[in-house]
Amino acid sequence: MPGLFLSLEGIDGSGKSTQGRLLADRLRAEGHAVTLTREPGGSPGAEEIRRLVLEGATDRWSAETEILLFTAARRDHLEKTIRPALARGEVVITDRFADSTRIFQGVTRGDLSEMVDRLHALMIEVEPDLTLLFDLDPTVGLARATARPGTELRFEDMGLDFQQKARAGFLALAARQDRFRVIDADAAPEAVATRVWQEVAPRLSERAARS
Numbered sequence: 001m002p003g004l005f006l007s008l009e010g011i012d013g014s015g016k017s018t019q020g021r022l023l024a025d026r027l028r029a030e031g032h033a034v035t036l037t038r039e040p041g042g043s044p045g046a047e048e049i050r051r052l053v054l055e056g057a058t059d060r061w062s063a064e065t066e067i068l069l070f071t072a073a074r075r076d077h078l079e080k081t082i083r084p085a086l087a088r089g090e091v092v093i094t095d096r097f098a099d100s101t102r103i104f105q106g107v108t109r110g111d112l113s114e115m116v117d118r119l120h121a122l123m124i125e126v127e128p129d130l131t132l133l134f135d136l137d138p139t140v141g142l143a144r145a146t147a148r149p150g151t152e153l154r155f156e157d158m159g160l161d162f163q164q165k166a167r168a169g170f171l172a173l174a175a176r177q178d179r180f181r182v183i184d185a186d187a188a189p190e191a192v193a194t195r196v197w198q199e200v201a202p203r204l205s206e207r208a209a210r211s
Contacts, residue, residue, distance in 0.1 A: 001211040003086030004203060005126070007097040010134035011166050012156050013141030013148075014185045015192060019134065020095045022193045023200065027091055032204070035085035038095040039073065043080035046073035054152040063109045070101045071119045078124060091204075098124060099131060103169040104155065108162055130203050132196060133174045134185035138163035141185075 006023075008016040017038075024036040040050040053061065053069050061069065074097070085092045098120050106116040142163050145156045155162070174180035181199045185192055 001089045002207060003089050004091045004207050005082070005086060005128045005130075006091065006093045006200065006203075007099065007128040007131045008093065008095050008134065009097070009099045009131055009170060010185065011136060011138055011141045011163050011170070013143070013145030014134035014136045015144075015189065016095050016134050018189055019132075019183075019192055019196055020093050022189065023196055024093055026193075026197065027200075033088065033090040035081065035090050035092045036095075037077070037081055037092065039077060039097055039100065040070055041073070042077040042082070042094065045076040045080070049073040049076075050152075054154050056154055058154060058157050060154070063105045063112055064115070067101060067105045067112065067116055067119060070105065071123055074098065074101070075123050078126060082126070094128075097128060097131075099170070099173060102173060103166050107169040108165045128179060130199065131174075131177070131180045132199060133170055133180055133182045134192070135167070135171065135182050136185040138167050141167075 008020050010016050020036055020038075024034045027034045039046070040053055041047045049069055049072060053066060053073075077094075082092055082094065098116075101120075102113065102116050106113040138160055142156060142160055146153065171182070174182050183192060183195050183199070187195075
């Protein structure tokens with residue numbers, strides 16, 4: 001059976017990680033082999049880069065430097081984790097992929113979209129089969145994100161205006177790309193998970209039909 005590549009996107013605190021775990025659990029319960037992964041990260045080398053970009057002062061890196069770091073992490077993630085899992089016929093669920101770089105580095109701090117797209121075309125090329133965008137009021141998302149324990153708060157520390165620009169960028173991108181489905185994330189996790197399954201189940205049927 002061919003692999004299926006799913007990405008989960010949204011602003012910080014939108015519930016992507018929770019929904020990724022719930023979706024992976026349901027897929028496994030129904031007999032599917034699943035790789036649940038994340039960006040930045042998902043491979044040993046990419047996890048090292050994760051610490052560089054998600055911790056520290058907000059001005060630690062310029063947006064241009066971040067684009068290079070995230071692309072390097074994504075390339076390693078693609079080589080070491082995503083492509084091998086897809087080749088095995090698994091469902092790959094990644095918490096963030098290239099769309100996050102398109103938004104967080106490409107549009108929130110200036111117009112760097114062309115740079116992001118050129119690097120993506122050169123080094124990554126791959127796009128998910130389906131992207132679920134978890135949409136949430138940035139005020140709610142930022143409150144959720146900053147309440148979590150941990151030190152990976154560099155982007156949250158950029159403030160509400162940054163998250164508002166990111167939300168607008170994600171929604172604009174989703175409107176231009178057929179692979180996106182927008183999910184209202186302002187609901188109980190179980191209700192959001194039901195909506196997620198309504199979008200994923202038809203893709204599983206299409207995948208089975210191709211096998």
